[in-house]
Amino acid sequence: MTQIDHKKILAERMSARFGRRAVLKGIGAGILAATAGGSFPNVARAQQSGHLKIASVKVIDTLDPHFTGFLSAIQIINNIHNGLLKITYDGEQVAFEPDLAETWDLEDEVTHVFKLREGVMFHDGTPCDAEAVKFSLLRVKEGEPASPHAWKLALLDEIEVVDPLTVKLTFTQPYAFLPVALNGSTGRAGTIVSPAAVQKYGADYGRNPVGTGPFKFVSWRENDAIELEANTEYFEPGLPKLEKVTFVLMREASTALAALMSGQIHGMTDCPMQLVDQVDAFPNATLYGEIEGNYTYLGMNCKRAPFDDINLRRAVAWALNRDTLVKQAYFGRAQQAYTPISPPMTGYFDPDIANSGRGQWFDMDKARAFRAKAANQGEVEVTYMMAERGPVGTRIAQTVAPMLAEIGIKAKLELIEPAAWVQRRNSGDFDLYDFEWVADLDPEETLYPEWKSDGSWNFCGWVNTDFDDLCAQAGTELDVAARAALYHRAEDLLMDEAPCAMMAHMPIYKVFANEVKGFNYIPADLVNLHTVSLG
């Protein structure tokens, strides 16, 4: 039997910086504790100043981390709550570090022990202890009503409160996805909420969120603004730096940009690609953004003619000119995607994928060869449903249609309203559509739920049990290299049978006025404001 070195795996997962930062934080906390015991109980309060106003241009559904489906909501939730783990980024690597946990240990390959920070309080004054952690995890796993993130904790077998600050989680099998599932950001399942507040507000918790985060929730006025104020008792010493934060809820991004340029607001949580050139040309603001963990694809309905024909699908996959797509549809700012696994997935993404021979790319000869093998040799007429949604609206469909004409596929572009589009996508009533899966940091969440046979997100209806087996196996494999190999094999099956034609990995932009200092960019569409100040 091979022994797995859990400590080594853990060390690999946490970034090398962690050790040094933890020491620095420890010193800081010591100083603060010493002062707090003296005659200046409000020493932290004095440091907070400034009122940051930023536009949030996308829909925000709820501020309940366990129920939201929108990244725009997570951007705000993350400033109010913490997770057991958090995501960090040093400009090169994405890593997962303990957040509310002080330490994270693996007792064996299915048992994780988290030691919590001492003295952390929720904004309502109740303690954030092991019981609170257990409460939150159970709320996600088996709460009523069911959380949409419950699947992330499906393998969680037992939660044991060892002592008030220690919690032990036992899983039914090794769970490689755990760092993502348990972080307070894109995972959402590991975000810790105040049990007292959940009991008090019930289903209205999403309008009255109470966490441990750097900012406290103040108010939410519909179509107007969400206001936060500094949590002076926040556990990271010296943070947050701002006194107040207002997320101005706006629907019209061009108005938001005008407000930024005229100095009415300090930033935008999301800068649509069509406005990026204007921001670039504006000297008083800085653009933050890189290629994030996402991929866009052209989906083909495998359940009905004509795309139940694998050769026709392959023809499409090789017929898309990705250069043109990146230039025309993505304003030249995206990067060609060969496979779903994207650049921030350190250890899984192959930086040299263009020369690896894996994946899909533009090759008209190959496309024609597959087209010649397709059952229907006449002109194929298909419906391409599109909506004014997603990062670039209908630009993709308009760019793709002439490319399909090259291989004898006549795509009828059908523009429908977003709600109708979602309904038709979910019920499989389409031939072609384009879509994007975003803010993924692990291959599991980028591949498995999206493409597993009969999965609820597998809108194309692709079925391949080998793919399912490979992903399931990779889910329990803790060694990164071995796990990456399994996912690459799974991806190869997906790319070869082509229920989807890969298009691009997109950059996601945020913009802040130059007077906004200290923003730490993380390539998971996060807007963490605890380190931000107004200069």
Place this chain on the structure above:
Amino acid sequence: MLRQAFGKIGQTLVVLFIVSFASFGLLKLAPGDPIQIMLGSEYSPQAYAALSAELGLDQPFWTQYADWALNFVRGDWGTSYVARTDIFTYGFLEALPVTLTLASFSLAFAILIGVPLGVLSAVRKDTIFDAGAAVFALTGTAFPSFLLGILLIWFFGVKLGLFPVMGYVSPWQDFWGGIYHMILPALTLSTYFIAMITRLTRATLVEVLAQPYIAAARARGEPGWRVIWVHGVRNIALPLVTILGLQLGTLLQGTVLTETVFNLPGIGQMLTSAVLGREYGVVQAGVMMTATLFIVVNLLVDLSYPILDPRLRDRK
């Protein structure tokens, strides 16, 4: 008189019932499912079924409508699905005042600019000024308000930095701040009406000025300003009030775009997001409020006729 009033109220109720039923039915007929929108892409069939039962969306159409209508009449407007806010607070107490402020400012602009412009055109009929005003009116009627809004934002907000480009400040709490924030949106929304009122005023006044009593007034030696502003302009009131009542629908329609462009949290924004999110209860509340507003204003227009024109008063 009393019977007439009861008749009007009865009519109003019937109209409101038809409007509410039509909007409810149309929204239900439209494809799209609030639960799929609420749950985003990540949900299980169990979560779907649970939410749909919780919100009562698994009930048949008639039950849903009857439930809504009974509760609405009793004053319980319900809770929005996503935001979980009380629809009465959200719609009536928060959004309606914003839209009413915007609409009143726009109307005020339209009258204060449109009437003088129309009068001057009529008085200086067939001069350069008249032609200029005609060009302005034609452009104003033809210009889409959302484009005008964006142009105003860029010119007055970004280039000159004179006015705020977005946001709402209640004039009841901060009067000057409220006006300051309302100038660009109200100007955007009122352009169409300024143009319309200019044309209407000019046309009416040109006709009036040819009447014998105007000649008589001039002959009596009354000063020119008095002839025009007292004897002449008085005649504009009736057509003006009529057209404003009828065009209120257009004005309310315009608030949707204007509120979106200037980010004002009014009924227009509320309705747009509610329709896109298939928030049936919120859409109903918005439709009922605007329908009631429309009916009430037109009722007031009817009642104002005898006041504005003595010939229409009951003779005892």
